Amino acid sequence: MSQQIPEVVIFRLPTYLYILNLLDEENVEIVSSQELGARLQMTPAQIRKDLSYFGKFGKQGKGYNVKLLLSELRRIMGLEREWNMVLIGTGRLGKAILDYSRMTLKGFKYVAAFDIDPALVGEMAGDIAIQHISELPQTIKTKSIDIGVLAVPPSQVQQAVNQLVDCGVKAILNYAPVATQAPKDVRIRKVDPGLVLQTMAYHLQSLGTA
């Protein structure tokens, strides 16, 4: 894939997946960009432009095959395989993340956990034995780690990012509300677990003022 796809277009892909899954559940086989546009409140032109980044779906005037587009998007998004994750920081937040993720995530699996505190090494975080951060490079290689997740105090975030980058990790989730720096091919995202609740709050707010 030689063309750089804008990050905001990537952000919209889960929405396309969401709507396509709904259509598939409703046994809709073919959908036009007009119909997708109506569902998503987006112009058909915007939708055709977004999807064109990923290949040639649908034929002029024929609409998109829902099942085909769904499986292609899942493949392109890398959702048809399992990704290995490592947690750095095994304090209360780190343990809560491990526990919550094991209960709720599909396709993304924590396979190792690290802490800077030697006293925690060997303790269990869920079913993972905590390792000392000095073992990070070796473990990232042997366990094929794809994604690093940071649950460390804000003052330690940049150091942890540097360590992951040095080990070749290209995707990092950061739970601390601080900005970080990394090379251009490394994607760092701050996690905002409140997003779905924000849309709820709006719903309640609008009922209250109706």
Added chain:
Amino acid sequence: MSQQIPEVVIFRLPTYLYILNLLDEENVEIVSSQELGARLQMTPAQIRKDLSYFGKFGKQGKGYNVKLLLSELRRIMGLEREWNMVLIGTGRLGKAILDYSRMTLKGFKYVAAFDIDPALVGEMAGDIAIQHISELPQTIKTKSIDIGVLAVPPSQVQQAVNQLVDCGVKAILNYAPVATQAPKDVRIRKVDPGLVLQTMAYHLQSLGTA
């Protein structure tokens, strides 16, 4: 607010907030719909249409005042107050949700937790004493519960929804992968904690095939 705002427009509001927060951090005071469009890869017309649902922001040819738009959107979205939540189902998933949420959420607070199993009543889930589900109506009134969160087995989801609806709760998050029915003024959302990881997977996938 008499006009019905499409749900998909609501879904885009957190993205606007995200970009506006970035602009504010960069000390940008005024932003045009063209500039917003470039950042979001959306047409300026789409952006003006989305924002027009919420009122008259910005003047023709003058752009949007970033701080003003940000605070107006936060107010409109109901993010300038605290919302009370109740958890139903205090098994392993429920406890993980409580713990994770307390560590990560702002503006949304669990104030009660219920289970159908009498043996669990009085046990602590974090700092909340578990109550029997029969006490739900009373607690929803006295503690001004706004949002119900379901961590019950799929077979019990609809019953829990019915109980919340009967108590007047208008917003429900459901962790079980099952569809539910409720009156039109009740918003039910399935939670997908994997959304941010999906965009990560795409990034890694595209690096791998570059």
